[in-house]
Amino acid sequence: MTVESGLRLMAGLMVLISVALTRFVSPWWMLFTVFIALNLLQSAFTNWCPAMSILRAIGLKDASCGAPPVTQGR
Template sequence: MNVNQALRLVAGIMILVSLLLTYYVHGNWVFFTIFIAANLIQSAFTQWCPMMTILRKLGLQD
């Protein structure tokens, strides 16, 4: 698995978790979903994502 595949996997899991928390725990968890979306949008323009840096340090290849 490379960095891009892992990034998509992590983003998808985090969105699903945040939506489940919003539904089952408290409605304010929707702000976590918004944070994830905003991070994905900024990474599309800047070509930099904090999670990609973390994944590279964990040893995943580009």
């Protein structure tokens, strides 16, 4: 698994967990969903996310590591 796919997995799980907590515990858990969305938005512009650092620290590799270069088709 790469950092990029791990990040999508983590974000998806966190959204599902926050929605369940909102439904069954308290509507205030929706703020966690908003935090996740804002973090995804800022990472789209900065290409950096704190979760990516954590995933790299536990041993996941970037998708570009060892992959052949991408070339444009004709």
